[in-house]
Amino acid sequence: MSRPTLAVWKFASCDGCQLSLLDCEDELLAVCGAIELASFAEATSHVAPGPYDLSLVEGSITTPHDALRIKEIRAQSKTLVTIGACATSGGLQALRNTRDHAAMLASVYARPDYLETLATSTAIADHVPVDFELRGCPIDKHQLLEVVSAFLHGRKPNVQRHSTCLECKMRGTVCVMVAKGQPCLGPVTHAGCNALCPTYARGCFGCFGPSDAARPVPMADRLIALGTARPVVERLFETFNVAAPAFREGAARARGDAPPKDHE
Amino acid sequence: MLDLNQRVVLDRAGFAALLQALADDGHALVGPTVGDGAIVLDAIAGIDDLPRGVGDDQAPGHYRLRDRGDAALFGYAVSPHAWKRELLPPRVPLVQIRRSATGLAIEAAPAPTRKVAFIGVRGCELAAIAIQDRVLATGAHPDADYAARRAQSFILAVHCGSPAGTCFCVSMETGPRARGAFDLAATELLDGEHRFVIEIGSDAGRAILARVASRTATTDDVTAATAVTDHAATQMGRAMPTAGLRDLLMANLEHPRWQHVADRCLGCANCTMSCPTCFCTSVEDTTDLSGDVATRTRRWDSCFTADFAYVHGGSARPSLRARYRQWMTHKLATWHDQFDSSGCVGCGRCITWCPVGIDLTEEVAAIRAAPAPRSHADG
Numbered sequence: 001m002s003r004p005t006l007a008v009w010k011f012a013s014c015d016g017c018q019l020s021l022l023d024c025e026d027e028l029l030a031v032c033g034a035i036e037l038a039s040f041a042e043a044t045s046h047v048a049p050g051p052y053d054l055s056l057v058e059g060s061i062t063t064p065h066d067a068l069r070i071k072e073i074r075a076q077s078k079t080l081v082t083i084g085a086c087a088t089s090g091g092l093q094a095l096r097n098t099r100d101h102a103a104m105l106a107s108v109y110a111r112p113d114y115l116e117t118l119a120t121s122t123a124i125a126d127h128v129p130v131d132f133e134l135r136g137c138p139i140d141k142h143q144l145l146e147v148v149s150a151f152l153h154g155r156k157p158n159v160q161r162h163s164t165c166l167e168c169k170m171r172g173t174v175c176v177m178v179a180k181g182q183p184c185l186g187p188v189t190h191a192g193c194n195a196l197c198p199t200y201a202r203g204c205f206g207c208f209g210p211s212d213a214a215r216p217v218p219m220a221d222r223l224i225a226l227g228t229a230r231p232v233v234e235r236l237f238e239t240f241n242v243a244a245p246a247f248r249e250g251a252a253r254a255r256g257d258a259p260p261k262d263h264e
Numbered sequence: 265m266l267d268l269n270q271r272v273v274l275d276r277a278g279f280a281a282l283l284q285a286l287a288d289d290g291h292a293l294v295g296p297t298v299g300d301g302a303i304v305l306d307a308i309a310g311i312d313d314l315p316r317g318v319g320d321d322q323a324p325g326h327y328r329l330r331d332r333g334d335a336a337l338f339g340y341a342v343s344p345h346a347w348k349r350e351l352l353p354p355r356v357p358l359v360q361i362r363r364s365a366t367g368l369a370i371e372a373a374p375a376p377t378r379k380v381a382f383i384g385v386r387g388c389e390l391a392a393i394a395i396q397d398r399v400l401a402t403g404a405h406p407d408a409d410y411a412a413r414r415a416q417s418f419i420l421a422v423h424c425g426s427p428a429g430t431c432f433c434v435s436m437e438t439g440p441r442a443r444g445a446f447d448l449a450a451t452e453l454l455d456g457e458h459r460f461v462i463e464i465g466s467d468a469g470r471a472i473l474a475r476v477a478s479r480t481a482t483t484d485d486v487t488a489a490t491a492v493t494d495h496a497a498t499q500m501g502r503a504m505p506t507a508g509l510r511d512l513l514m515a516n517l518e519h520p521r522w523q524h525v526a527d528r529c530l531g532c533a534n535c536t537m538s539c540p541t542c543f544c545t546s547v548e549d550t551t552d553l554s555g556d557v558a559t560r561t562r563r564w565d566s567c568f569t570a571d572f573a574y575v576h577g578g579s580a581r582p583s584l585r586a587r588y589r590q591w592m593t594h595k596l597a598t599w600h601d602q603f604d605s606s607g608c609v610g611c612g613r614c615i616t617w618c619p620v621g622i623d624l625t626e627e628v629a630a631i632r633a634a635p636a637p638r639s640h641a642d643g
């Protein structure tokens with residue numbers, strides 16, 4: 001029986017997430033034994049024709065061309081998994097979504113008219129159906145291996161969607177918010193990093209995006225009550241997952257605005 | 265031979281020797297020590313690793329260490345960690361299944377064999393261990409891993425002299441004196457000579473104590489020891505009257521207060537992770553890339569996560585209101601029906617370690633102050 005084919009695709013992103021695959025040094029041989037790399041620009045320039053059994057998609061949709069390309073990739077992929085904050089929420093580049101796009105282009109490029117870009121940076125799932133979203137900026141390589149293993153054996157990935165606080169407590173890390181008064185987004189942030197920042201005595205930056213049942217409004221209120229300045233709280237929500245609806249809601253709360261409209 | 269009812273006194277060197285005797289007897293020592301800005305429970309080598317002259321300030325969503333200005337080794341309340349870390353660890357491998365040409369080989373995880381001495385267990389914590397014993401180690405299906413860890417544990421309790429602002433063991437009748445199944449229990453005395461009055465709770469405790477030089481306690485020692493916990497009982501930061509509590513909560517399942525708390529709650533699960541009696545776990549199955557090795561692991565879980573009550577077609581408790589209500593009514597009401605006791609021992613951890621400082625004693629008081637005239641639980 002031939003091995004299932006894996007294709008890795010890049011959209012607007014930094015390559016960090018797909019590099020997590022190469023970072024699986026100890027497991028790389030096993031990965032290559034179990035699957036056939038049909039397309040992976042970071043490892044080989046060879047691109048085999050589709051269809052593909054599993055596509056891993058990194059990056060967000062920021063150009064009209066990419067908006068079409070993702071549709072072709074979807075059509076060629078039996079299973080499509082998005083990886084990282086860019087692909088799952090639009091990434092840091094989604095800061096443009098609430099700003100004057102034309103003015104931003106003009107401030108950077110001498111000839112913005114040469115560019116063909118969209119006014120927004122959006123998640124892959126906003127354009128095509130996605131089978132599974134793996135979070136993180138960057139993703140965690142153990143979780144990536146878990147998702148690939150689950151795909152290979154037809155089971156559900158063992159990836160939790162709850163808050164980072166559970167990981168903190170399971171590790172035995174002392175809460176930095178309660179014991180040190182540090183601002184921490186852990187209570188509203190999707191688990192997956194094994195509470196990396198709190199374990200190194202810093203609050204969570206929210207790089208895994210919102211947890212499944214995130215409560216951004218009481219989170220923002222608490223950070224403000226602890227003495228964090230409103231603009232700092234706003235900035236905390238506006239990083240790698242700025243366009244995730246729950247984080248937009250947290251930022252709006254910090255500004256004192258009404259909640260963003262498109263959020264259910 | 266020491267009598268079970270006899271009290272003896274150890275000085276600081278004697279207490280150090282007691283810890284050493286436990287270590288010499290093959291126990292790993294786990295006890296309070298300063299780490300990460302808190303008094304945590306961790307591996308300790310001996311008396312020098314215990315916090316010295318360190319106290320704690322605890323309030324809803326707030327914890328800070330403070331300098332006591334004395335030589336106390338146990339001058340603080342409970343740690344963010346509960347002893348369930350030792351007895352019901354966050355992750356426990358259950359079984360591994362290997363596939364080969366000859367079939368499936370099923371291998372149960374090896375039984376734990378580590379002897380651990382728990383140093384400085386408080387009254388509320390002893391009560392919490394007794395609750396988990398009842399839930400996990402008795403009945404028709406005792407949990408083998410828990411039971412094995414428990415059978416190999418030695419408990420050196422320390423009666424509490426420094427309750428925190430979030431403590432209410434007096435209301436829950438679990439402290440500040442440790443009662444129940446300890447091997448040894450100590451009261452630390454700081455008046456004049458720094459010393460420990462020791463009570464014996466088991467043969468194992470007596471055998472260890474016999475290896476250490478001690479003197480018989482005088483009436484003054486015993487009176488001073490009683491005064492420590494009598495005073496501590498007056499220092500409770502909180503109270504939660506329990507009369508009629510079960511019925512009150514069950515008659516108020518639609519009380520507006522549940523929404524009030526849901527509006528503030530983050531659903532982060534810190535309360536359940538910190539609680540020494542919460543025992544909920546999930547079982548995870550994973551495979552390696554080859555598919556030849558499958559592993560089943562048990563890990564802590566919480567009724568506060570959205571996925572915990574997910575059943576076919578959706579969640580049984582889709583709102584945070586429903587999840588908080590489930591947690592609190594289980595702790596304080598239905599636990600009585602299920603396990604014949606309260607599920608709360610009054611340790612205050614869920615209050616201190618809640619990042620937004622939600623306080624179950626305050627929630628109960630709010631419902632008590634304005635109970636619903638009628639709810640569907642009545643009819």
Ligand code: SF4
Nearest residue numbers: 165168175176184186
């Ligand atoms: S440090 Fe942050 S992630 Fe960890 S328990 Fe506290 S609030 Fe949650």
Ligand code: SF4
Nearest residue numbers: 539608609611612614
């Ligand atoms: S419910 Fe809170 S106070 Fe009661 S035992 Fe659990 S953590 Fe302690």
Ligand code: SF4
Nearest residue numbers: 529530532533535618
């Ligand atoms: S009560 Fe507090 S600790 Fe518990 S889930 Fe809500 S916010 Fe988190």
